[in-house]
Amino acid sequence: MRHGKYPFLVAFLAPPVALYGVYVVSPYLQAFYISLTRWSGFSGNVEFIGLANYRRLLEDDQFHTALVNNLILLACLPVITIIMGLFFASMLNIGGRRGRAGIRGVAGSAVYRVIYFFPQVLSVAIIGVLWLYLLAPGRGLVDRSLDGFWLGWLTPNEGWLGNPGTAFWWVLAAMVWMNVGFYIVLFSAGMQSIPRDVYEAALLDGASRFTTFWRITVPLLWDSVQVAWIYLAIIALDAFALVQIMLGNAGGPSRSGDVIGLNLYRTAFEAFNFGYASAMGVTLFFLTLIIAVLAMRATRRDRVEFS
Numbered sequence: 001m002r003h004g005k006y007p008f009l010v011a012f013l014a015p016p017v018a019l020y021g022v023y024v025v026s027p028y029l030q031a032f033y034i035s036l037t038r039w040s041g042f043s044g045n046v047e048f049i050g051l052a053n054y055r056r057l058l059e060d061d062q063f064h065t066a067l068v069n070n071l072i073l074l075a076c077l078p079v080i081t082i083i084m085g086l087f088f089a090s091m092l093n094i095g096g097r098r099g100r101a102g103i104r105g106v107a108g109s110a111v112y113r114v115i116y117f118f119p120q121v122l123s124v125a126i127i128g129v130l131w132l133y134l135l136a137p138g139r140g141l142v143d144r145s146l147d148g149f150w151l152g153w154l155t156p157n158e159g160w161l162g163n164p165g166t167a168f169w170w171v172l173a174a175m176v177w178m179n180v181g182f183y184i185v186l187f188s189a190g191m192q193s194i195p196r197d198v199y200e201a202a203l204l205d206g207a208s209r210f211t212t213f214w215r216i217t218v219p220l221l222w223d224s225v226q227v228a229w230i231y232l233a234i235i236a237l238d239a240f241a242l243v244q245i246m247l248g249n250a251g252g253p254s255r256s257g258d259v260i261g262l263n264l265y266r267t268a269f270e271a272f273n274f275g276y277a278s279a280m281g282v283t284l285f286f287l288t289l290i291i292a293v294l295a296m297r298a299t300r301r302d303r304v305e306f307s
Contacts, residue, residue, distance in 0.1 A: 028285070034278040039138050041274035053089070053279035063280065066251070066258040069168060073175070073236035073259070074291065080176050085183030086221070088116065090213055092184070093191040116181035124178070129246025131174045135160045158253070161246060168257035169209060171246055175239065183228050190221045226299040230292050237288050240265065260284050270278060 040045040057063050092109040106112070117279070119127060136140045137159035146152050156163035160170055194217070202212045218225070240261030243251060249266060251258030260280055268277035 003213065030252045031278045031281055031285075034275055035282045037275045038273075039275045040272045041268065044274065049275070050232055053276045054283070056276065057279060057283060062255060062258065063260070063263060065255065066260045066263040070237050070239065070259050072168075073172060073239055074233055076172055077175055077179070077236040078232035081180050081183060081232055082225060082228055084176070084180045084211075085187050086225075088112075089187035089191055090217060092189055094209075094212075094217070106203075109188075113185055116184045118181065119178045120182050122178075125164065125242040125245060127174065127178050128242050131170070131246055132161070135170060137162070164253045164254055164256035167247055167252040171239070171243055171257055174242060174246065175235070178242075179232065179235065186224055186228065187221055190224050191217060194220055222299075226296065228296050229299055233291050233295050237284065237291065 010028050018112060036050055038052075039045070092106055092112055122130075135143075136145065139194070140160075142160065143152065143155050146154055156166060161167045198216055199212055202216060207215070238261055239259045243257055243259050243262050244265070247257045249262070249270070251262050261284070264277045264280040264284070267273050267280065
């Protein structure tokens with residue numbers, strides 16, 4: 001049986017590895033090559049131009065705008081989502097009053113978790129359309145709510161998504177809303193595994209709620225926070241679908257809400273310049289890879305365990 005171990009392993013590993021190579025690795029390698037060419041995507045004429053597409057990226061103002069927007073999402077989305085996720089999860093699990101059984105969560109916390117998680121069962125297309133209706137000029141829930149509190153004057157004349165100063169930030173708000181529920185549930189699961197005796201001992205020693213949260217909850221959930229940070233960073237560097245649905249192919253008024261993914265889409269399928277679009281894709285690939293590595297190194301710390 002020992003002699004037949006390696007042929008057995010090869011027989012089972014070869015098909016998935018081959019599929020991964022054909023459908024994942026091969027497209028990446030082709031994209032790297034296409035980024036060095038001038039190609040319309042629909043003809044057999046492929047002209048090799050070397051690094052010309054990458055030099056063009058350095059001078060492309062619209063690409064710079066899209067890159068800045070992606071970096072803003074990268075700076076804001078993980079921070080806001082993780083802070084809100086930790087806060088609400090903490091309130092649900094250890095934010096209730098102290099009873100005879102010690103620290104407990106709020107009443108009906110299971111129902112709240114279901115409500116928070118609800119956006120995760122919706123597709124990005126539905127979420128985009130939902131927010132379009134929420135922000136519809138004059139008849140959307142946001143405008144009606146402001147009118148109800150005599151704050152209608154805050155609404156821009158061209159609407160929230162028609163104003164270059166507000167359109168992009170509403171996309172950020174939608175991205176936070178669609179992602180925070182998942183991390184509330186994720187952090188809640190981690191908090192439920194922490195013994196309540198730890199919190200009781202801290203409170204008996206005079207620690208405040210904030211101190212127990214910062215000194216006990218966060219360190220014990222750090223592995224989950226690290227994973228959340230990396231996934232949210234990847235989402236922030238994409239953002240294509242939601243931006244396209246809420247702001248259109250142009251990326252909003254004056255293309256103020258443009259992101260790299262949407263710029264790539266326009267370049268490939270409207271301008272029919274697949275070579276230049278591939279250069280954007282390769283740039284985004286390496287940017288995502290670098291950000292993921294830096295996030296892992298920046299959030300790396302000694303593991304804190306309880307016994």
